[in-house]
Amino acid sequence: MLAKRIQPMVFQARRLYVELMFQVMGRALQAVSEVDEKVQNEARALPDGFLFEMMVMPAGSKLIVEHTGQGRFRYHGDKAPRPVDLSIQFKHIAHAFLVLSFQEKTSVAFANDRMLVDGDISYAVRMTRVLNRLESFILPKLVAKRAVKEYPADLHLPEKLISAARIYLKVATNFVETVRA
Amino acid sequence: MTNKYYEFFCPVKVIAGKAALEHIPYELTGMAAKRPMIVTDKGVRAAGLLEPVIAACEESGLEITTIYDDVPPDSSTTVVRDIAGIYRQEKCDSIIAVGGGSAIDTGKAVNILVSEGGDDIAKYSGAGVLKHPLKPFFVVPTTAGTGSEVTSVAVITDEAKGVKLPFTSSFLLPNAAIIDPRMTLTLPPHITAATAMDAMTHATEAFTCMAKNPLSDAYATAAIKKISQSLLQVMDNPKDSDGRLELAQASTMAGIAFSNSMVGLVHALGHSTGAICHLPHGLCMSLYLPYALEYNLETIREPLGELLLYLEGPEVFAATPASRRAEASISAIRKLRDALYKRCQLPRTLKETGKVTEAQLDHIAEMALDDGSIMFNPKEVTLEDARAVLRRAWA
Numbered sequence: 001m002l003a004k005r006i007q008p009m010v011f012q013a014r015r016l017y018v019e020l021m022f023q024v025m026g027r028a029l030q031a032v033s034e035v036d037e038k039v040q041n042e043a044r045a046l047p048d049g050f051l052f053e054m055m056v057m058p059a060g061s062k063l064i065v066e067h068t069g070q071g072r073f074r075y076h077g078d079k080a081p082r083p084v085d086l087s088i089q090f091k092h093i094a095h096a097f098l099v100l101s102f103q104e105k106t107s108v109a110f111a112n113d114r115m116l117v118d119g120d121i122s123y124a125v126r127m128t129r130v131l132n133r134l135e136s137f138i139l140p141k142l143v144a145k146r147a148v149k150e151y152p153a154d155l156h157l158p159e160k161l162i163s164a165a166r167i168y169l170k171v172a173t174n175f176v177e178t179v180r181a
Numbered sequence: 182m183t184n185k186y187y188e189f190f191c192p193v194k195v196i197a198g199k200a201a202l203e204h205i206p207y208e209l210t211g212m213a214a215k216r217p218m219i220v221t222d223k224g225v226r227a228a229g230l231l232e233p234v235i236a237a238c239e240e241s242g243l244e245i246t247t248i249y250d251d252v253p254p255d256s257s258t259t260v261v262r263d264i265a266g267i268y269r270q271e272k273c274d275s276i277i278a279v280g281g282g283s284a285i286d287t288g289k290a291v292n293i294l295v296s297e298g299g300d301d302i303a304k305y306s307g308a309g310v311l312k313h314p315l316k317p318f319f320v321v322p323t324t325a326g327t328g329s330e331v332t333s334v335a336v337i338t339d340e341a342k343g344v345k346l347p348f349t350s351s352f353l354l355p356n357a358a359i360i361d362p363r364m365t366l367t368l369p370p371h372i373t374a375a376t377a378m379d380a381m382t383h384a385t386e387a388f389t390c391m392a393k394n395p396l397s398d399a400y401a402t403a404a405i406k407k408i409s410q411s412l413l414q415v416m417d418n419p420k421d422s423d424g425r426l427e428l429a430q431a432s433t434m435a436g437i438a439f440s441n442s443m444v445g446l447v448h449a450l451g452h453s454t455g456a457i458c459h460l461p462h463g464l465c466m467s468l469y470l471p472y473a474l475e476y477n478l479e480t481i482r483e484p485l486g487e488l489l490l491y492l493e494g495p496e497v498f499a500a501t502p503a504s505r506r507a508e509a510s511i512s513a514i515r516k517l518r519d520a521l522y523k524r525c526q527l528p529r530t531l532k533e534t535g536k537v538t539e540a541q542l543d544h545i546a547e548m549a550l551d552d553g554s555i556m557f558n559p560k561e562v563t564l565e566d567a568r569a570v571l572r573r574a575w576a
Contacts, residue, residue, distance in 0.1 A: 110556050111392035112186045122551035150561035
């Protein structure tokens with residue numbers, strides 16, 4: 001009985017969590033592309049103006065980032081200025097929650113058919129590497145190991161801490177600017 | 182509770198064995214199809230492989246309405262549009278693809294156009310674009326390797342844009358796959374070897390990569406057992422129709438396995454090598470298989486060790502300590518490759534192909550990293566890792 005009563009609240013909390021995580025990830029993608037050379041190198045192969053979307057089917061939360069050139073991303077919130085070039089779609093919010101709460105690795109979610117790719121698969125592979133790199137920076141190593149296929153052996157604590165601090169600072173600044181606007 | 186989850190789907194009716202072709206008229210009639218079109222290539226026709234298909238239909242009073250026999254090895258949007266035009270002109274109502282990967286992919290793409298309408302196949306490119314079942318579609322494979330008869334994917338080249346268009350939908354799956362040993366009886370030795378190793382790779386990667394699941398595992402292990410037991414027999418006696426049937430069934434089973442659990446590094450490297458150096462796909466699979474398994478070894482030790490049972494049989498499996506079985510599986514694959522090299526000079530290294538230069542290795546590695554298959558490889562592959570595997574595969 002109690003479980004039935006609190007179920008809507010659990011669903012609501014899950015929805016809010018996924019929405020918040022998309023907002024953090026979108027801003028963090030923009031930030032990591034400003035601080036990390038490896039991410040910039042990955043992103044450079046994407047066409048300028050390339051729009052990437054991550055969303056929950058059928059019309060749930062989403063994040064949209066644009067490759068503005070030279071390996072830099074710009075976060076567009078949940079509104080795309082034009083049709084997106086690549087969309088990674090979670091089939092259900094429960095699957096998005098599993099990934100965004102680091103209970104399931106992104107690669108495992110792909111293998112488990114939790115997500116669909118609409119667009120060029122080679123760009124999806126590239127964006128997955130960017131997401132993995134981002135997660136390796138911003139998550140504590142123990143959590144990051146649950147999120148990525150393999151934690152990068154060459155990512156040592158000083159680099160991780162400095163990069164994470166810069167990314168979080170940029171994310172926080174972006175949040176503040178959004179609120180002010 | 183474990184997070185383990187999987188999906189498995191294969192609605193293709195498999196019609197396999199002696200006189201399987203003679204079931205085509207019954208199956209077509211069962212779907213109210215009366216005017217089938219055959220899509221094939223010149224090689225298949227020249228080898229006389231269409232004759233038993235046509236005879237089987239005519240004997241049952243079913244006329245083949247038209248035959249298109251000019252599918253190129255790398256099918257294009259123009260070819261697909263032309264075939265769809267002939268289909269409409271001749272008022273056909275079903276398609277029978279007879280051939281290898283290209284003829285089958287072309288048949289799938291033609292089926293999209295004639296079912297959905299229009300002349301521009303490119304607009305149906307991508308995943309999940311198709312929303313309705315297509316026209317009756319039958320596949321008669323003439324090689325034992327690709328597994329295309331049970332996969333929901335087709336790849337067609339857009340010549341104008343110079344890109345390969347992927348089409349993915351469960352509606353692309355044929356209604357039936359007809360596996361008749363007569364269709365592979367005349368395959369030349371090197372194609373028999375390369376295509377069988379393609380199937381071996383499908384099964385091995387399906388069993389060791391990230392999306393493995395209990396159902397695909399069953400198909401993968403059965404396929405490996407059949408190939409291990411029959412390939413060399415067929416190489417020594419090409420007219421062995423029982424052995425040919427075993428290989429053809431193994432190819433279909435491996436196709437069912439990998440289309441439900443995907444593949445990994447071997448395919449990523451193979452796709453890029455094929456694109457850059459124009460080497461046949463099966464050859465690339467045979468070439469890279471042991472090197473990629475060695476690279477993944479510590480991540481796949483347990484499942485790879487299990488495969489020894491199917492590669493070498495129960496005696497060898499029982500006599501090998503559990504801790505050495507994974508290495509023994511790789512040795513078994515190497516042994517098989519050596520035996521194939523002895524029989525038909527199927528290359529075991531990039532150098533042996535004579536068509537790859539060392540200078541191309543970096544480009545192959547870079548392209549492999551962007552291949553969709555790499556996502557399902559159990560171990561994260563960096564550019565340096567891919568280069569290292571290629572260097573090992575060089576000579």
